[in-house]
Amino acid sequence: MKSVQKLYIRLIFSDKMLDQFILNPKTIFELFEITNEERDLFSFVSEEGFKIERSGRQFLIAKELYKCFSRSLEAHSILSVKDFAQSEVLKMFFDSDFFLTSAFFPSIYSGLNGYENIPKFFSLMISSYYNSQLVWEDFSHYLIIAGSYSGYQYYSQYSEGLILNWDDQFLFLLKDHQSIQIPNEVVKEFQYPILQASLGLANFKTT
Amino acid sequence: MDTIKIGARWDDNKQTPWFKNAKSKGLLDFVEINFPIAERDNPEKIGLPMLSHTSDNPLCSSHGINENLANLVKQGIERTQSPWTGEHLSLLHGDHNQGALGYVINPLLTNESFKISCRNIEKLKSIYGSCPIALELGPFYFTHSNQDFRNENHFISKVAQATDCKIILDITHYFISCMNLNRDIRESLKDIDKERVIEVHIAGARESANNPGYWFDSHQLPPPKEIWYAASYILPSLPNVQAMTLEYSMEGNESIFVESLEKINKMVKHLL
Secondary structure, eight states, X not given: OHHHHHHHXXXXXXXXXXXXXXXXXXXXXXXXXXXXXXXXXXGGGGOHHHHXXXXXXXXXXXXXXXXXXXXXXXXXXXXXXXHHHTOHHHHHHHHSTTTTSOOSSBOTTTXXXXXXXXXXXXXXXXXXXXXXXXXXXXXXXXXXXXHHHHOOXXXXXXXTOEEEEETTEEEEEOGGGOEEEEOGGGGGGSOSOEEEEXXXXXXXXXX | OOOOEXXXXXXXXXXXXXXXXXXXXXXXXXXXXXXXXXXXXXXXXXXXXXXXXXXXXXXXXXXXXXXXXXXXXXXXXXXXXXXXXXXXXXXXXXXXXXXXXXXXXOOOOSHHHHHHHHHHHHHHHHHHTTXXXXXXXXXXXOOOXXXXXXXXXXXXXXXXXHHTOEEEEEHHHHHHHHHHTTOOHHHHGGGSOGGGEEEEEEEOEEEOXXXXXXXXXXXXXOOOHHXXXXXXXXXXXXXXXXXXXXXXXXXXXXXXXXXXXXXXXHHHHHHO
């Protein structure tokens, strides 16, 4: 049943997987080790309701992510949640391992791993062509809001603001989306966490 | 049905002023807390009895429940002294610990899913202790071949019977499933173990603009007339229902929240 569950979820979110499945179900069944008895369960793939449910689920996630990353996405002419829901970057996210593996940040509500799509999408963005200072700024603001809201230890360090180091420039980000450029020589005077960002840096680091 | 208490779902502190106002108007008897909540959140400030609920535990997952989360919900149950606690019969992920992938995902209706759900619920019961569990379904959009149950209502009833759980009948989800699957609202009720329904939920919904005939759950909208009609038909058929909970998000506005609570109060008063 674990294999059935895994494929079922993949088919809901990944267009690429669904296309491959429609084209050659046998290969996908073999790939996911679905037994002959279980294969008939997947008849729902051709149902209109399944297609509508998938688009609804994808739209919900698009809405959640767009709230956080709207500025980054606007730089790529993605100007609304509707645009985003149809975008290549969202499809790429749903096809990726970032979406289907545990988030590396704890949930702001529970302090437990894996109940957030925002850190997962951030990981995808910074590991791809979409990486930019704006992505880091959007995510930094998310951390600040989470820090002032969550109360969990992990986020509280960001509650008053943080410093973003992008391309050896330091940007002090505060609540309400305010930001101030800080001269490099005085950055040590600021007692705030520093996010080390750069183009091509795949892993999130904080100092 | 001696009395039905009226409540609303509460997710965080931002909602507290709305709840306090509704309480001052005599429209609320309880607050349903959707656990886990942020540490700084303090629903006690509303000053009403609390009911515990969660949407985050994957009761139908072949990877089992999230015990850390279950322990947090248990703390919530103790904190609220909830008479029962709500849980969704759902999946949240494909692999273990992937996290929630955008609201609850329905199980496939097979004997295997049934066994897994029962096993997970028994585990949950051992964590929650004496607090009864009430099971809830999400809205359904499709059926599949080789279903071992007539439909999702049959499935939840059988799981509830096998694990001695209560049921939360979400009228909006029920209505949406009936519309999406071309079912009659009255006819489908026969598959629900009505004796076990202890609570009902009501929320907004909208018909898809691109695919007429298909409906979506929408907590930022007020319940449309179709849902009120379904509620007025369904409620009298539930002999043991004790609570009716409005689900309305802060993305909407307070006047709709209040109007919806007024309608619920009127409906419940009329029925008793």
